[in-house]
Amino acid sequence: MPLVRISLSNSYQQETIDIVSLSIHQALIDIFYIPKDDYFHIIESLNEKRIKYPSEYLNIKHSSNIIFIQIFAAKGRTIKQKELLYKKITDNIRLNANISSNEIIILLTEIEAKENWSFGNGLIQTFKHI
Numbered sequence: 001m002p003l004v005r006i007s008l009s010n011s012y013q014q015e016t017i018d019i020v021s022l023s024i025h026q027a028l029i030d031i032f033y034i035p036k037d038d039y040f041h042i043i044e045s046l047n048e049k050r051i052k053y054p055s056e057y058l059n060i061k062h063s064s065n066i067i068f069i070q071i072f073a074a075k076g077r078t079i080k081q082k083e084l085l086y087k088k089i090t091d092n093i094r095l096n097a098n099i100s101s102n103e104i105i106i107l108l109t110e111i112e113a114k115e116n117w118s119f120g121n122g123l124i125q126t127f128k129h130i
Contacts, residue, residue, distance in 0.1 A: 001119065002028055002073040003040045009064055010045040016097050017043055023092035024069060031085040032077060053105075065103045067093070075110040082108060 004024055008017070021041050028034045053062045069089065077085075085108075090101045119125045 001038050001040060002032065002034060002071050003042070004028075004072075005042045005044070005070040007044045007046060007051070007068040007070075008066070009048050009051060011048065011064065012045065016099075017045065019097040020067060020093055020099070023096050024071075024089050027085055027088035027092050028071075031081055031088050032073065060102050062103060065099060067099065067104050069104065069106045071106065071108045072111055073108065075112055077110075 004021075006017075006021060006024070008020070012020075021043060025039055025041070028038075029036060048064050051064075051066065051068075053066050055062060086106050089106060090104050093099050093104055094101050115124050
């Protein structure tokens with residue numbers, strides 16, 4: 001179960017925010033092979049003054065269109081899968097929402113063991129996908 005947190009400017013329209021969320025989810029389905037109904041996203045629309053970033057970092061320019069994507073997922077994917085995921089997320093958002101790829105910051109945090117998740121009822125549930 002990936003848990004995704006998307007932080008972006010409140011200048012984005014709801015339709016664009018939904019497209020960004022679905023673009024990320026589709027990439028997770030395609031690359032990490034998660035089930036379609038494994039869709040847990042937290043979306044934060046923030047005042048632009050609450051989003052801090054440099055205008056350029058590592059020779060990549062950023063603007064107020066910047067989007068921060070945090071993905072918490074079970075450990076077990078290869079570096080190649082992670083590279084493909086970042087590319088797929090960026091391509092999906094660029095193509096579907098017309099947001100430049102340089103505005104997309106992705107952080108993947110791997111959760112060590114499945115017992116670190118509870119999907120509800122105060123229990124540790126088992127799931128087959130990583």
